[in-house]
Amino acid sequence: MVTTVPAGTSDDEIADMRAREAVRSAELAAQGSLLRLWRPPLQPGQWRSWGLFCADDAERLEAVLASMPLRAWRQDTVTPLSPHPNDPGLRS
Template sequence: MEFLVDMVTTVPDGTSDDEVADMRKREAARSAELAAQGSLLRLWRPPLAPGQWRTWGLFSAADAADLEAVLASMPLRAWRQDAVTPLSPHPNDPGR
């Protein structure tokens, strides 16, 4: 099953630049692991407001519970709100 996840990150006030850099580094490493496992299929950057952190991700998981475990394993989840949309195949999908 595939899921579109709208991920909005809010860095807590008072977080140092070093802490942000470390979090981004750990998130990138975990994202690479999830991609290698086949859980993370794609990432997009939608238009952003100044100072906004937002990403759209396409994930593959057996079900919503499996997806939640994947999302919870990502370091940025501590600062992030996720909106999950389950996707189903369209009969006219040209990619089929």
């Protein structure tokens, strides 16, 4: 997820957007749609995140991503994942 804040956006607008994103992220986590978020190494001024989401299909994932306020400023690249037979998380 790469976020580009539009030129001329005020600090107050940015703070509001980040606050709304935090609230929505917490809601999605509580629903089981957002599993994890990471920050990769960043250059000055960059906003990037990696997220692990759970959705039944691409349409549902798109609905989840579109529900996040930062989507207005963000481009998402989706990489679908499937279970690996040696995943230690699959062991009981």
